[in-house]
Structure formats: C-alpha cells, structure tokens
Amino acid sequence: MARIVMKFGGTSMAGSERIRRVANIVRRQQAAGHEVAVVVSAMAGETDRLVNFCREANPLYDPAEYDVVVASGEQVTAGLLAMTLQALGCQARSWLGWQLPVRTDDAHAKARIESIDCPEMLASMAAGEIAVIPGFQGLTQDNRVTTLGRGGSDTSAVAVAAAVKADRCDIYTDVDGVYTTDPRIVAKARKLQYVTYEEMLELASVGSKVLQTRSVSLAMKEGVRVQVLSSFIDDDATPADEIPGTMIVSDEELEGLDMERQLITGIAADKNEAKIILTRVPDRPGAVATIFGPLAAANINVDMIIQNVGRDKGETDVTFTVPSADLLRAQTLLEAQKEAIGFNRIITDGKVAKISVVGVGMKSHAGVASTMFRALADRGINIQAISTSEIKVSVLIDEDETELAVRVLHTAYGMDAED
Numbered sequence: 001m002a003r004i005v006m007k008f009g010g011t012s013m014a015g016s017e018r019i020r021r022v023a024n025i026v027r028r029q030q031a032a033g034h035e036v037a038v039v040v041s042a043m044a045g046e047t048d049r050l051v052n053f054c055r056e057a058n059p060l061y062d063p064a065e066y067d068v069v070v071a072s073g074e075q076v077t078a079g080l081l082a083m084t085l086q087a088l089g090c091q092a093r094s095w096l097g098w099q100l101p102v103r104t105d106d107a108h109a110k111a112r113i114e115s116i117d118c119p120e121m122l123a124s125m126a127a128g129e130i131a132v133i134p135g136f137q138g139l140t141q142d143n144r145v146t147t148l149g150r151g152g153s154d155t156s157a158v159a160v161a162a163a164v165k166a167d168r169c170d171i172y173t174d175v176d177g178v179y180t181t182d183p184r185i186v187a188k189a190r191k192l193q194y195v196t197y198e199e200m201l202e203l204a205s206v207g208s209k210v211l212q213t214r215s216v217s218l219a220m221k222e223g224v225r226v227q228v229l230s231s232f233i234d235d236d237a238t239p240a241d242e243i244p245g246t247m248i249v250s251d252e253e254l255e256g257l258d259m260e261r262q263l264i265t266g267i268a269a270d271k272n273e274a275k276i277i278l279t280r281v282p283d284r285p286g287a288v289a290t291i292f293g294p295l296a297a298a299n300i301n302v303d304m305i306i307q308n309v310g311r312d313k314g315e316t317d318v319t320f321t322v323p324s325a326d327l328l329r330a331q332t333l334l335e336a337q338k339e340a341i342g343f344n345r346i347i348t349d350g351k352v353a354k355i356s357v358v359g360v361g362m363k364s365h366a367g368v369a370s371t372m373f374r375a376l377a378d379r380g381i382n383i384q385a386i387s388t389s390e391i392k393v394s395v396l397i398d399e400d401e402t403e404l405a406v407r408v409l410h411t412a413y414g415m416d417a418e419d
C-alpha cells in the first residue's frame, strides 16, 4: 500500500463529464489499496474569468481581496469532485486551504507555502476517506486567504505530498508527460521518460508551463517523487498509472538508469517578457545600481541584461528585460528616476520572446550556444539579447518568430521525433 497525492489541472476538471473521468481514475487508485489525497485546479478558464472581474471592479484592486475572489474557482471543483466520488460509492470529503490549514506568507497573489499541518486529514485518509484539496489557496498567519501565483496548484500538490510524506505525487494534465518542447507548438516534440529536477526547474523557469517553477524547487528540496501524466485516458483502458508519463529524477538516479544523455533536454519559449532600453547612460561606477536598485525595491524581476560599450563620451546603452506585466510600472519608475540615472531616452518593446535551450549535457560540452546562433542566423532570426547559465542558453527575439525559432532549434539539435 502506498500513499499517493494526485493532482488534476484545469482542463481535466472542466465540466461534470471530465470530473467523472477524474473520479474514476482516483477511485481506481484507492481500489488498488492506496491512501489517496487529490489536489484540484479550477475549471479551465475560470481563474482568468475571476481575474477579469477583479480588474473590472477596480483596476488597482487590493491583492488580498483579489485572492478571496480567485481562490474560489478551486473550492467549486473540490466540492464537485468529492460529490462525484461519493456518487461512485467512495468515501470522500474536501479540505479547504483554511481547514487544513495551508499556512503561507502574506505576499498576496504570489504567496509561498510555509507549512501544512494536517493530522485530521491523515487520520481520515487512514480510515479510507479520499481527501480532496483545492490547489492554489492558502491562509496567512492573520487568517486571510492567499493564492500561490498562476499555475500554483502544482505547488499545492507537491507541498501536500511533502506534508503527508507521500510515496508519489502524480500530476495529471492534458498532455501525457514532459516533452522536449511544447507539443502544441512542435508536432515533432518527443516525450521524455525522465527529466532531472535541475533541468525541469530550468525549463519551468524559462517558460515551460507544464509545471509551476516553485513546485519543482519544492519537490527537489523535499525529495518528492513527481510524475507527469495524462488524465485523458479511456475509462476502460489501462489505468493511467500504468501508462508511462515523465518521471522527475535526481542526477544520480538518472545516471543509475544508464540512459544515453542527450546534449539538450528541452526547449522553452516565453512571451511574457518585455524589453527596455535606456540610451546614453553615463558610463561610471554606480550607474547600473541606480537603474536596478529602484526596480528591485519595487519587486520587479530583471532577467536578461546587456550593457553596450563603445558610445562616445563615456556613455553606454543599457538593455534589459522585465516581466510584461511589470513593464508599465518599470517604465514609470525609471522615468521618475531620469535625472538620478542620467539617461537620454527610454525605449520599450513588449513584442519580444525569450527562447531557451536547456540540458545538463551542456555542462561538459562546448558548442551548444554557437549551434543555436548559427541555426537562428540561417533563418534570418535576429538575436536581441543573450543570457546563459550552466545548463541553459537563452536568446531574446521578435515575438512573431517564436514558433519558427523553436522548430528550427528542435531540428538543429537533432531532437525531432521520427514520423
């Protein structure tokens, strides 16, 4: 007997028919003798709908009230799944974020889970009741509702798995695993049998939204076994957990599997960044600190940075990217600091995309970046900025060329699936 946490995303929970399918998958796990906790997302599109209501109510909405509104989508699906399981003859009940409770910090709309204390839920699971937990939501020390940032149900699932010391955390979604790139963009993407925590973390953080970044870092820290698999299987067909999805493993485990290591594991694209150029910034010590200090203080994450050299008279242009959602705020802040920074013009471009290639193989191989630059150049795709880490190379390009760039790179690194 194992203790299993199962998580179902928005597409899997969209409507009564799909919830019934989910309930059947859950029931089969319980019937196999396992203790089961299920974490659910809101129905697909529901969170976007709720966010829009907030914007309409007040463009400068209070994030604490935003959380009250957007957390509600998961409450609905948790109750519906518990009822559907009961209709199938299972014992089931919902445990809302405040009932467990899932304690978080007070960073509304992007809260971090601090602890999940759930002795009552564990006792009920041990007695054969299926626990259904709405993902995405938590509670501050002051008992205010919080949410964990978009895609946060993945993190809820991993946190619950760590809290109940689950043997496995199975993330059921609308694709049957982690692919070399988004299979909805590249038809020739290949499913990965294994991916390391480190690679998955990097892929998620550069835009592969199959798992929320935080869920991967939490799984890595807590040693949670995570598997990504599809909830779209035939009711009478093989149980989902017998269809291989993608297992996230440690580096050592992967070596033990004796797999042939590919140089590149995956490619991700992110259209949610915007570029800012400040022209004619004085080229002197402290200039860059004057630019990025206020942005950091305003909690705006700067990603890629280039400082051009070679302008006359000790001046330089500084180019960098920020999340698109923060572009307006960043621009306003920088304009307000124009005198202090001493730049001439601010130029912004929201129509850019960051394309990243990721793989632990590149730690020991040269030439990954040059293959990327050559392949893009051959298709006339211009690179506007570059950044690298030990296992990643990212470039910034025109947003319109995103799909083409991902396809070209997928072929250039020999990753295309055979027909």
Ligand code: ADP
Residues within 6 Å of the ligand: 008, 009, 010, 011, 012, 041, 151, 172, 173, 174, 175, 177, 178, 179, 180, 181, 182, 183, 184, 207, 208, 209, 210, 211, 266
């Ligand atoms: P859920 O609602 O189940 O959380 P998401 O929409 O958040 O599902 O994540 C699943 C989606 O992630 C897939 O439909 C796919 O389009 C996208 N995706 C992006 N990159 C990848 C990748 N490398 N492998 C698989 N799916 C990916």
Ligand code: ASP
Residues within 6 Å of the ligand: 009, 010, 041, 042, 047, 048, 073, 135, 136, 149, 150, 151, 152, 153, 154
């Ligand atoms: N419903 C939330 C969202 O759409 C959380 C999730 O689905 O993971 O972002």
Ligand code: MG
Residues within 6 Å of the ligand: 009, 151, 154, 209, 210, 211, 212
């Ligand atoms: Mg998701």
